[in-house]
Amino acid sequence: MGTILRLHDLSKAFGAVTVADALSYEVQEGEALGVIGPNGAGKTSMFNLITGTLRPSHGRVEFDGRDVTTMSPARRSHAGIARSFQVPQPFSGMTVFENAMIAATQSAGLYGHHAERFCIEVLDQTELLPKANAQAASLTLLERKRLEMTRALCAKPKLLLLDEIAGGLTEAECSSLVQTIKSIHAGGVTIIWIEHVVHALMAVVERLIVIDFGKKIAEGEARAVMESPEVKEIYLGIEADA
Amino acid sequence: MDWLNAIVQGTLLGGLYVLFAAGLSLIFGVMRLVNIAHGDLIVLGAYLGLTVTTTVGLHPLAALVIVVPAMGLIGYALQRGLLNQTLGDDLLPPLLVTFGLSVILQNGLLELYTADPQKMDAGALETASVTVGGLTLGVLPLLTFGFAVAVIWGLQWTFYRTGLGRAFRAVSDNQDIAQLMGLNRRHIFGLAMALALAVTAIAGILLGIRTSFDPSIGGGRLIFGFEAVIIGGLGNLWGTLAGGVILGVAQTLGAKIDPGWQILSGHLAFLIILAIRPNGLFPRIAA
Ligand SMILES: Nc1ncnc2c1ncn2[C@@H]1O[C@H](COP(=O)(O)OP(=O)(O)OP(=O)(O)O)[C@@H](O)[C@H]1O
Numbered sequence: 001m002g003t004i005l006r007l008h009d010l011s012k013a014f015g016a017v018t019v020a021d022a023l024s025y026e027v028q029e030g031e032a033l034g035v036i037g038p039n040g041a042g043k044t045s046m047f048n049l050i051t052g053t054l055r056p057s058h059g060r061v062e063f064d065g066r067d068v069t070t071m072s073p074a075r076r077s078h079a080g081i082a083r084s085f086q087v088p089q090p091f092s093g094m095t096v097f098e099n100a101m102i103a104a105t106q107s108a109g110l111y112g113h114h115a116e117r118f119c120i121e122v123l124d125q126t127e128l129l130p131k132a133n134a135q136a137a138s139l140t141l142l143e144r145k146r147l148e149m150t151r152a153l154c155a156k157p158k159l160l161l162l163d164e165i166a167g168g169l170t171e172a173e174c175s176s177l178v179q180t181i182k183s184i185h186a187g188g189v190t191i192i193w194i195e196h197v198v199h200a201l202m203a204v205v206e207r208l209i210v211i212d213f214g215k216k217i218a219e220g221e222a223r224a225v226m227e228s229p230e231v232k233e234i235y236l237g238i239e240a241d242a
Numbered sequence: 243m244d245w246l247n248a249i250v251q252g253t254l255l256g257g258l259y260v261l262f263a264a265g266l267s268l269i270f271g272v273m274r275l276v277n278i279a280h281g282d283l284i285v286l287g288a289y290l291g292l293t294v295t296t297t298v299g300l301h302p303l304a305a306l307v308i309v310v311p312a313m314g315l316i317g318y319a320l321q322r323g324l325l326n327q328t329l330g331d332d333l334l335p336p337l338l339v340t341f342g343l344s345v346i347l348q349n350g351l352l353e354l355y356t357a358d359p360q361k362m363d364a365g366a367l368e369t370a371s372v373t374v375g376g377l378t379l380g381v382l383p384l385l386t387f388g389f390a391v392a393v394i395w396g397l398q399w400t401f402y403r404t405g406l407g408r409a410f411r412a413v414s415d416n417q418d419i420a421q422l423m424g425l426n427r428r429h430i431f432g433l434a435m436a437l438a439l440a441v442t443a444i445a446g447i448l449l450g451i452r453t454s455f456d457p458s459i460g461g462g463r464l465i466f467g468f469e470a471v472i473i474g475g476l477g478n479l480w481g482t483l484a485g486g487v488i489l490g491v492a493q494t495l496g497a498k499i500d501p502g503w504q505i506l507s508g509h510l511a512f513l514i515i516l517a518i519r520p521n522g523l524f525p526r527i528a529a
């Protein structure tokens with residue numbers, strides 16, 4: 001088990017807003033890492049830095065043993081990084097199946113029947129198969145979140161980035177989603193999961209990092225981190241039961 | 243009978259406008275690029291056809307085999323080498339650059355081929371006709387209309403039934419997400435322009451068989467193409483077919499009332515439709 005992702009001293013600011021401040025950490029192959037932090041802390045920006053939609057002003061991103069800091073988002077996707085969006089962003093004029101096929105053909109590089117069969121398998125796993133021929137624009141929130149995950153999985157990622165995928169769901173929806181994520185993780189995919197719904201996160205991740213103002217303020221075994229004074233201070237009154 | 247004849251002739255004329263418009267419609271649909279040089283590219287297609295017919299001695303329709311792929315290559319190179327650099331949130335740079343390209347193309351053609359009107363010789367095809375139910379229909383206009391329907395059908399099929407079309411629709415829907423899914427939008431845009439100019443080659447050659455042409459006529463072809471696209475509704479290929487036919491019919495009906503009114507009545511029909519339905523008849527893309 002090697003290191004699959006290494007962020008080294010990443011910094012980025014939008015004017016006065018610092019979204020990454022000398023951020024460094026490593027993720028091991030097969031691991032599930034949770035990320036928490038207050039609103040606007042720079043968590044989504046950190047994903048943008050990893051996928052390449054945002055370039056750091058300082059520092060390096062290494063993925064799978066390579067420096068990918070200057071690599072385009074498309075090439076990073078070929079290399080094995082896939083993400084879901086906090087606000088689902090499907091190709092809304094296309095069907096669920098076509099959305100999946102874009103990732104399977106373009107990112108995972110599958111062809112024809114192989115691609116189709118693979119998409120069907122993933123749709124089955126993410127429980128969207130009955131909706132395969134529906135227009136993406138017609139989906140409910142839960143279905144859109146599942147489509148985000150489907151598309152990411154159809155890219156056959158080595159590293160799966162989930163951005164608040166449980167946010168806005170009912171308790172029942174949330175627990176079924178947690179089951180799906182557990183099964184994906186059990187299949188060997190490395191996961192980084194940003195989540196405000198802490199109890200969902202704690203059901204999956206082993207390790208946690210905490211980000212505030214773009215800085216890593218805590219890192220370690222999930223439960224220990226949740227009990228730490230830094231986290232208690234930030235999350236005072238929020239999710240105290242997790 | 244006279245009126246029916248005018249409508250049928252107008253429909254067939256509309257086929258040519260559909261071919262002018264199809265490339266514009268495709269490019270706008272995939273990358274929201276308004277290509278001011280489109281008309282001059284049609285004329286370039288006609289001149290390439292002329293060169294192939296005169297130097298190799300091919301029939302103009304046979305010249306399609308060379309001119310269509312040649313224009314496709316030019317399209318890919320043009321997109322990757324120039325137009326991709328102009329695309330962004332601002333709509334002005336692509337307009338300015340394609341306007342500049344239009345000027346360059348016109349002057350380049352003027353240098354190479356002079357301002358003398360040229361025409362391609364398609365032999366008997368130009369005058370051949372068939373009689374259907376009392377109407378005399380030119381074989382060339384029929385063929386043009388057939389090309390137009392085939393092109394629209396082919397593009398529609400490509401868009402909705404192939405992996406390439408799926409990629410076109412994905413970048414059209416959301417470029418940033420498409421890139422995160424591993425799509426290289428520069429390459430996809432290059433392929434879209436290649437396809438558009440391949441269609442433009444067909445338009446240019448059929449234009450050059452039908453009428454005489456010189457380097458200055460691109461602007462007029464651009465207007466007809468635009469009108470057809472906008473009447474039909476942005477982003478809808480079948481709409482573009484309808485738009486071209488409506489434009490053609492409006493022109494022949496106008497000409498029937500007074501021969502001098504042909505072009506004017508086409509523009510009037512365009513304005514009336516735009517006034518009633520600002521997004522065109524069958525829009526796919528919200529304006
Ligand atoms: N492209 C941008 N330009 C300017 N400011 C930005 C940009 N992207 C993000 N920001 C700002 O950077 C800060 C961090 O944003 P980010 O989305 O990374 O936070 P987050 O930790 O994901 O928050 P949340 O929990 O609300 O999703 C915010 O203040 C945001 O407004």
Ligand SMILES: [Mg+2]
Nearest residue numbers: 043044045086
């Ligand atoms: Mg966020």
